[in-house]
Amino acid sequence: MRRYLAIALDCYLCLLAAGLLTRPYVHAAETGRAVVLTALPALALSFVNQVLLTAAVRGSAGxxxxxxxxxxxPDARRPGLGQLVRRWLYGLVRPPLQPWYWLRPQPARTCVPRSTSGQPGNPQPGIAQPECPRPSSVADDDVAGLRQVRRGDLRTYRRSVAAHASA
Incomplete structure (x- = not known):
């Protein structure tokens, strides 16, 4: 949930800043120019926020x-500039294609029931069976090899890695 709120906050802050920067010029321009005058600074601010700020402090404003x-x-390292640019470009391209992802037919999921011994077979009555494993989806995996984590979880991970390395 935090991820989606952060994305919404990033979008809001970017559009607000772009609108405030271009407000004096938009009223003097015609409609077509007004859209371009607002869109270009919004893209520039988005790049600064999503790429440069994230490279500097590991996170955008939101x-x-x-x-x-x-x-x-896999080792919770600082993201590289190339990864961040690729992630930013993917974020610009994916939302317009989102309806296409919803219209595609989804593959059918089949689940083989398992017996109590863990082998495929007939389950015993009265024993709760595990659910089918959840397949990985595009929303869970980042194309640039990056992941968004909570700050507290990152601190805990680093402490455990340091304790394991010293042991």
Missing amino acids: KLIMGVRVVGL
Whole structure:
């Protein structure tokens, strides 16, 4: 939930700043120019927020407010500039294609019931069976090899890695 609130906050802050920057010029321009005058600064501010600020402090403005950090996988390292640019470009392209993802037919999921011994077979009556494993989805995986984590979880992970390395 924090991730989505951070994204919404980033979008709101970017559009608000772009609107405030271009307000004096929009009234003097015609409608077509007004859209361009607002869109270009919004893209520039989005790049600064999502790429440069994240490279400097591991999070955009919305993520910092919500207590979320962006880390590289698998070792929670600082994200690289190339990864951040790729992630930003993917974020610009994916939302317009979102209806296409909803219209695609989803593959059918089948689940083989397991017996109490863990082998495929007939389950025993009265014993709760585990659910089918949840398949990985595009929403869970980041294309640039980055993940958004809570700041407290990142601190705990680093402490456990340091304790394990010293032992």
